[in-house]
Amino acid sequence: DGGITQSPKYLFRKEGQNVTLSCEQNLNHDAMYWYRQDPGQGLRLIYYSQIVNDFQKGDIAEGYSVSREKKESFPLTVTSAQKNPTAFYLCASSAYFWRELNTGELFFGEGSRLTVL
Amino acid sequence: KNQVEQSPQSLIILEGKNCTLQCNYTVSPFSNLRWYKQDTGRGPVSLTIMTFSENTKSNGRYTATLDADTKQSSLHITASQLSDSASYICVVSATGGNNRLAFGKGNQVVVIP
Numbered sequence: 001d002g003g004i005t006q007s008p009k010y011l012f013r014k015e016g017q018n019v020t021l022s023c024e025q026n027l028n029h030d031a032m033y034w035y036r037q038d039p040g041q042g043l044r045l046i047y048y049s050q051i052v053n054d055f056q057k058g059d060i061a062e063g064y065s066v067s068r069e070k071k072e073s074f075p076l077t078v079t080s081a082q083k084n085p086t087a088f089y090l091c092a093s094s095a096y097f098w099r100e101l102n103t104g105e106l107f108f109g110e111g112s113r114l115t116v117l
Numbered sequence: 118k119n120q121v122e123q124s125p126q127s128l129i130i131l132e133g134k135n136c137t138l139q140c141n142y143t144v145s146p147f148s149n150l151r152w153y154k155q156d157t158g159r160g161p162v163s164l165t166i167m168t169f170s171e172n173t174k175s176n177g178r179y180t181a182t183l184d185a186d187t188k189q190s191s192l193h194i195t196a197s198q199l200s201d202s203a204s205y206i207c208v209v210s211a212t213g214g215n216n217r218l219a220f221g222k223g224n225q226v227v228v229i230p
Contacts, residue, residue, distance in 0.1 A: 004160075042121070042206070042220035043161075059217070090160055104151040104210045104218055108160030 006109035023091035031097035032074035050097040121221035138224040140190040140207035148210040
């Protein structure tokens with residue numbers, strides 16, 4: 001079945017460590033996104049990528065990095081510079097960037113919960 | 118700043134009862150509005166989309182309404198089931214080059230037997 005796979009589901013990190021969250025899609029979508037979800041808050045955009053080898057900062061990119069070397073993969077690295085990294089991270093994709101921004105048609109993964117000890 | 122406000126923040130309803138969730142937005146110029154359902158610890162799944170010209174749209178026991186003049190939308194759940202326990206997120210899109218979707222904080226619904 002086509003979809004978006006995020007791993008790991010749960011991750012624990014010590015302060016000062018970098019961690020990388022995986023996001024893989026087999027939907028042949030051009031655009032991919034990373035969101036952060038905190039209790040009582042709406043989803044906030046971290047980074048997005050319209051096509052391979054291109055990505056743009058979202059609203060809360062500080063302390064995060066991404067790469068888009070392959071169409072199906074968009075990993076997110078949470079660096080030690082991120083002051084409050086404990087959160088639920090959601091990866092999403094859409095067939096086309098601009099069209100889906102107008103329709104909001106995003107397909108989400110199951111999420112990764114990161115906890116900093 | 119484009120904003121989406123949802124109410125109530127949370128509610129508890131008895132199985133079989135109906136409930137209505139509200140979404141008010143200030144996004145402009147408006148393109149469309151989606152309701153997503155997010156089960157605990159899972160990713161959001163789209164329920165329905167409302168465009169400017171649509172007033173009502175149903176998806177099974179879920180019925181969404183839109184009043185573009187007052188910038189309000191509602192999601193009505195009929196004959197609630199235990200599986201309806203989830204967060205319902207209102208997402209509004211704007212036309213133009215904003216490059217962003219505006220997400221509400223969600224309505225947390227708990228259905229009890």
